Amino acid sequence: MASNGFDLIIVGSGPAGITAAIYGQRLGMSAVLFGDTPGGNSYMIESLENYPGFMGGVPGAQWGVSAFAQAQAEGTACPMSLVDRLYHDGKSFVAVDKNGEQYLAHAAIMACGLVPNTAGIPPIDKKGVYFCSLCDGPLFRGKNATLAVIGGGNMAGQQCLTLSKVAGKVVLVYRGAKLAMEAVMRRAIEKLDNIEIHLSARVTAYRGGEALDGLVVTTGEGAEKEIDADGVFVAIGWNPNAQMLDIGVDTTEEGYLKTNGKLMTSFPGLFAAGDIRDTDIRQVVTACADGARAATYALEYIEGVRR
Numbered sequence: 001m002a003s004n005g006f007d008l009i010i011v012g013s014g015p016a017g018i019t020a021a022i023y024g025q026r027l028g029m030s031a032v033l034f035g036d037t038p039g040g041n042s043y044m045i046e047s048l049e050n051y052p053g054f055m056g057g058v059p060g061a062q063w064g065v066s067a068f069a070q071a072q073a074e075g076t077a078c079p080m081s082l083v084d085r086l087y088h089d090g091k092s093f094v095a096v097d098k099n100g101e102q103y104l105a106h107a108a109i110m111a112c113g114l115v116p117n118t119a120g121i122p123p124i125d126k127k128g129v130y131f132c133s134l135c136d137g138p139l140f141r142g143k144n145a146t147l148a149v150i151g152g153g154n155m156a157g158q159q160c161l162t163l164s165k166v167a168g169k170v171v172l173v174y175r176g177a178k179l180a181m182e183a184v185m186r187r188a189i190e191k192l193d194n195i196e197i198h199l200s201a202r203v204t205a206y207r208g209g210e211a212l213d214g215l216v217v218t219t220g221e222g223a224e225k226e227i228d229a230d231g232v233f234v235a236i237g238w239n240p241n242a243q244m245l246d247i248g249v250d251t252t253e254e255g256y257l258k259t260n261g262k263l264m265t266s267f268p269g270l271f272a273a274g275d276i277r278d279t280d281i282r283q284v285v286t287a288c289a290d291g292a293r294a295a296t297y298a299l300e301y302i303e304g305v306r307r
């Protein structure tokens with residue numbers, strides 16, 4: 001193929017994409033792995049404790065960087081860029097990255113994960129609005145800050161635990177009447193001595209000028225109240241992230257990519273792996289397993305086409 005020609009294009013440098021690259025290279029294919037974050041969303045995991053081989057846990061960021069280095073060591077091309085558009089020109093898959101560079105391949109794997117839900121509270125780019133407590137919580141260390149968390153599931157619980165270590169006070173705001181997180185997580189946050197929990201409270205706006213200084217909340221009774229906060233961490237779910245895909249494929253209503261038993265989408269030669277896929281468990285270990293299988297079946301597909 002051309003100088004930017006590969007066997008395999010992999011979109012996404014999270015656990016699924018990295019594993020697909022490692023397997024792809026070791027199976028004898030040439031792979032190009034796109035993504036600007038080594039380890040993808042695993043960098044947000046404070047301590048990865050449910051991945052075998054790391055008794056006592058490993059920081060997600062450490063795991064991700066090490067896994068990414070392993071993919072590089074196997075010979076994967078890693079341009080460290082995001083894909084702007086992935087399409088098929090009738091002969092090859094073509095990835096155009098944000099620098100306008102084109103890469104061609106016989107098969108492609110979508111491993112581009114999820115992006116956080118913003119709940120449409122405008123404006124979403126206000127200074128002081130965050131999605132990852134582990135990444136941005138330390139900005140508030142030593143400032144006796146009041147930090148709000150929006151959400152009531154496990155992710156919101158995890159954010160509260162992380163933020164309680166750096167904030168003076170953590171305010172959890174959830175629209176449900178009861179927290180939706182696992183009992184063990186609920187008990188852990190209820191034990192915190194610097195947490196305040198607001199249930200049946202829906203955030204309708206962020207308050208402040210250039211930087212956020214509070215939330216406007218509607219209570220279950222329809223009353224409006226304001227909650228002071230120096231920062232807010234949004235933890236209300238994630239959406240599939242496949243907008244760069246310029247190939248029509250079958251998806252669920254939410255936009256997850258549907259695959260067959262060999263992880264191939266409805267477009268021949270295009271595979272999906274990890275959180276972006278219509279799957280039942282979205283974890284590091286399942287994303288890795290998907291990556292390994294997708295690369296293996298991509299080779300089967302390429303060999304079948306060549307035959």
Ligand SMILES: Cc1cc2nc3c(=O)[nH]c(=O)nc-3n(C[C@H](O)[C@H](O)[C@H](O)COP(=O)(O)OP(=O)(O)OC[C@H]3O[C@@H](n4cnc5c(N)ncnc54)[C@H](O)[C@@H]3O)c2cc1C
Nearest residue numbers: 012014015016035040041082083112113274275282283284
């Ligand atoms: C706060 C938090 C805590 C978690 N805790 C755990 C835990 O304890 N244990 C566990 O097993 N799992 C945990 N998870 C889930 C786990 O992180 C995910 O299941 C896993 O990272 C999914 O891997 P993935 O490769 O499918 O996608 P991701 O990790 O989301 O990686 C996708 C990659 O695609 C890249 N990408 C996006 N768009 C483009 C583009 N246009 N071009 C190129 N690349 C692109 C992204 O930058 C990213 O690198 C947690 C997740 C979060 C957010």
